[in-house]
Amino acid sequence: MPETLLSVREIHTYYGDSYVLQGVSLEVAQGCIVAILGRNGMGKTTLIRSVAGLTPPREGDILFRGRSLRGRPSYAIAQEGMAIVPQGRRIFRSLSVRENLVLPTSGLARGPRSMPVDDHSRRWTLELVLQEFPQLAERINHLGGALSGGEQQMLAVGRALMANPELILMDEPSEGLAPRLVQHVEEIMRRLKARGHSVLLVEQNLALAMAVADEIHVLSSGRFVFHGTPAELAGASEILDQHLGVAATRFA
Template sequence: MTTTLLETKALRAWYGAAQILYDVDLSVRRGEVVALMGRNGAGKSTTLKAIMGMLAKRAGSIRFLDHDISRTEPHHAARLGLGFVPEDRRVFTDLTVMENLEVGRQPARPPVPGAADGADAPLWTPEKLFKLFPNLGEMPNRPGGRMSGGEQQMLTVARTLMGNPYLVLLDEPSEGVAPVIVEQMAHMILQLKSQGVSILLSEQNMHFAELVSDRAYVLEKGQIRFEGTMAALAASEDVRRAYLSV
């Protein structure tokens, strides 16, 4: 039986008095890539921030590795092995690539609790990450502020992986970067999946989501309107026209 790493039930969230999420139920299993899709403003980024604990006001149930993180701070989720890659990157511009990676370093983690095969969680080092992101390997001493947007995106992902997460929340990885970087991001996600890392990614790009995802949830105005396999979403023109087309 596949281990469920993350599960939300009736997740609600607010910015001030404005409610953004309405009873969002979703789950991510071990070794799975799940796409959270929807138009701009649908609530995708808010969902990831609510799961991570970055919103002042949220309600409902959030369980990660069978821990209740519904009311915990972001650092608590990170210590449990939940990684977060924000859409706006947030690299330390005055620090070098290597220094940015060191900021994210956490100790090695035990095998995934409840996993039948007892496989160890991936242990990431700068050397392994430079194989995954060759661009970064060519500039270990470059300050983050002197990198392109795509390179900063890679660095943010790599810094998160230095925490050896069981699951990564990845916010809009294909947004605003060159097509060649989008290809590298897709390759990276598939590589992570092959090493047992689970990913919940928010995404608008249907082609990108199809390349990497096993299942999908579609959000509209803070509510889940579709859940199913990525193949089922790709085959449903009605759903895509109603909730994803611009």
């Protein structure tokens, strides 16, 4: 059994008086992709923000490598070995591709490196990121804002990798991308997994989550209504129909 990397235990997260996550628990094992599916406004981004310490839960606990993250600021959590690929990419539009990739690590360099130093196979450098995404290499001096949606997504992933995270939190990486580029996101996910990264993947693209995830949770109004393998979800017609708005026959 792979070791548990992230353990979210009965968290309750609010924005002011607004009660969003109502007792959510999940685990991400080392080297696994765990997907969170759910319709708009169900709390998927709030879950990512809770884990990253951006909107800390009011109750419950989150453990990373067995240690509680309670009370720790988001920059300290990032230094522990977590990176976010945010919804809508959030790259710096007026900075070049190179600057987008290099800037975040200049701050992290002062803290501990998240990946073990002797584990060279998992250490990312600018050169390795550009090898992984040759399209970014071709556009290294272009401004972020001049890239296509798919290229911006690659840049957002590349920027996260530059911090050498053990766990990558990805919030709807396929949103707004053409089908061919969604296929590319799928390939990126597989390569991250092959390199030993663990991923907590938020998606609304059911087919993508089904194709890459080891486990899937379905979130509905701040609670999980399903947890299982992609094959189990394919057979859960009521969940597909009621919580994801997908006709179960699609997977029959």
